[in-house]
Amino acid sequence: MQYKTILIDDEPISISRMRRLLKDYDDTFDIIGEALNGQEGLEIIEDLKPDLIFLDIEMPILSGFEMLAKLTYMPIVIFVTAFDQFAMKAFEENSIDYLLKPIEKSRLDKTVQKLLKFTENQSLKLSSESIQSISELLKPKKEIHSISVKNGDKILIIAFHEIAFFQADDKYVFLNTVDGKQHITNYTIANLSEKLPDSFIRISRSCIVNATRIKELERHFNGKYLVVMQDQKRSKLETGVSFHDNLKRLMEI
Template identity: 45%
Template sequence: MNTKPYKTLIIDDEPPARLRLKSMIADFPETFNLIDEAANGNEGIEKIDRLNPDIIFLDIQMPDLTGFEMLKQLTKIPIVVFCTAYDEFSLQAFETNSLDYLLKPVRKERLAQTVDKLRFFKKEQQSEQLIQMLQQFTGSSSPTTKLTSLTIRSGKKITFIKLGEVSYFKAEEKYVTVHTKNGEAHLTDQSLIKLASQLPDNFIRIHRSIILNKELVKEIQPYFNSRFSFRMEDQKLSTIVSGRSYQEIIKTWLKI
């Protein structure tokens, strides 16, 4: 373990979560030296490049740029402790490829386990394994089985929705809503990350919380701040605005 405390950076878009973690880190002054905090992925990249922290506590779900997307843009990856309120990700994969994986709200006794892990963690093994994991979780490797329809359960009722009827998927907090071209909305218990890995090629993720059906796009217009506005060919003529970090993905699709 280091003889000096690790230079530590917290990256989380939720002020209460940052405050809670700062308070807990302060209880381990021999291990962590908190040098700064960041409220989003873009700010996190800037501060990592400028401050060169030894370790970062990184939220996964952040607006515009997720923790995964942020890491993929770094030239040098510090030791990573993932923090999230969502437990849908593979705990084993995170613990293998990063220092640790903490579920919110983070507890002091759980953070103490992270401190213990630092004694045995070998940073030089992290980067390559972490990049491989990021590719897995951002859907770069195509699964052998693609969805053709969705099963929606509501109480004792089961509804089958063909993917051709889906206009777009939108994640809100812990739920994903399926919006169909006839104007209906259905809740599904599948995560957006899982859906992205199983949907066929006519679906594209254009925002951290939105996947749309390319075959039902009626019109696309440039939008300010490197984004695009999509008008869908559904009953509501839904308008969807893309996220900035998906600009290149969209341009590749549109061949522009």
């Protein structure tokens, strides 16, 4: 079947790119309209009653979630977003699909296959409860500026700009400072992924780096990189294959 489709994104370039990508799926998608913000999206959805929409989240006037909350007619929703992979767990838990910007053709193929496989599956339709659930999970993190660590009888407050990277080793996660010092933390790498600001990126299962302290990247074996840090030790940290997207989006490589 062909899905009557609307593209909603506040970046005209993103809409143009999506149109080009979807040309390879003419037998699946019939693009009947587009909108550049949530309010336009709301109006065109209620008017044209599409089967499916590709929806950006952060848009002017109405965000993607604000728009969805106002709809009386609910199409199938595929999110197109710049949110990181950790945040995307929210979408997976609600049985809908998403595409991370910049969109990869191979990832879009998987979305199309999922759509065709579950054509009759109503779980692809968003309920008001799932909209609220995803919205809550993707709210901005509480802004913090430092991490506290124990040092004997003292508690040290270490500002983010002093931190080069965090690295897990056996049972502990170590905070490594720009001046070469190392402190044991009470956090797991997963905890830190939630707590730290966007300037910190996870490059492997065991390591999170301060992107503002990256000096350079060196190509390594098997498609991996060595991340060279601007710390006293000039630390070199190996990336994990499953975390390449994090690094590529941030460094634009």
